[in-house]
Amino acid sequence: MDYLDIKYNNTDKPITNYPKKFAIYNFDRFDLNNKKVLEIGSGRGEFSNNFFNLGVNLYATDINDNSKKYLHEKIIFKKCNLENEKLPFEDNFFDVVYSKSVIEHINNPLNFFLESKRVLKKGGLLITYTPDWESQYKNFFDDTTHIKPYTIISIKQAYLNYGYNFLYTEKFYQLPILWKFPFLKFFCKLISFFTPVRSKIKFLRFSKELMILAVGKKDDLI
Numbered sequence: 001m002d003y004l005d006i007k008y009n010n011t012d013k014p015i016t017n018y019p020k021k022f023a024i025y026n027f028d029r030f031d032l033n034n035k036k037v038l039e040i041g042s043g044r045g046e047f048s049n050n051f052f053n054l055g056v057n058l059y060a061t062d063i064n065d066n067s068k069k070y071l072h073e074k075i076i077f078k079k080c081n082l083e084n085e086k087l088p089f090e091d092n093f094f095d096v097v098y099s100k101s102v103i104e105h106i107n108n109p110l111n112f113f114l115e116s117k118r119v120l121k122k123g124g125l126l127i128t129y130t131p132d133w134e135s136q137y138k139n140f141f142d143d144t145t146h147i148k149p150y151t152i153i154s155i156k157q158a159y160l161n162y163g164y165n166f167l168y169t170e171k172f173y174q175l176p177i178l179w180k181f182p183f184l185k186f187f188c189k190l191i192s193f194f195t196p197v198r199s200k201i202k203f204l205r206f207s208k209e210l211m212i213l214a215v216g217k218k219d220d221l222i
Contacts (some may be wrong), residue, residue, distance in 0.1 A: 035096055096126075125218075163220075
């Protein structure tokens with residue numbers, strides 16, 4: 001058995017409508033229509049398939065070859081372990097490289113950032129989402145595959161260290177209602193003070209446990 005069968009089986013982690021909403025949000029926010037996008041860490045394909053259905057020219061890679069069976073047949077998939085392997089794509093190929101909940105699993109961020117930069121076109125974007133250590137430090141290592149935590153400061157430094165034009169970073173709520181009504185974040189912040197760690201109620205849990213969104217641009221052809 002592999003990590004997809006163990007950690008992300010349909011019994012313990014059923015697929016919901018969240019990936020579709022998340023894909024639409026990113027599609028609109030980053031203007032991904034007809035863009036050539038690489039998703040690093042495609043997993044069960046929840047995000048990859050939804051991006052593809054929206055009109056993204058989507059490519060995918062994952063450490064597990066079984067990820068391919070979850071993907072739409074027209075999505076080009078190639079296996080890769082970014083701890084020590086080069087991305088199996090040519091230089092200056094993608095408009096966007098995107099990952100969600102991936103870099104915290106990688107012990108060697110140098111390879112991740114430099115390989116992502118290599119395959120990006122000049123002006124291309126690297127978009128990463130990773131757990132926010134400041135709001136998840138009590139449960140970050142509940143996932144035994146988590147290796148490297150990030151903060152707003154450290155993720156910015158990583159982008160700068162590896163040669164990106166750093167654009168911005170922000171604390172990100174995984175609650176679609178807040179993407180539409182950002183003013184409600186104030187109430188989520190209040191709720192988070194009274195929410196126990198590892199709450200089973202998703203709205204409460206994701207009012208407390210935030211992600212970090214970071215975006216950087218490649219300004220050269222190297």
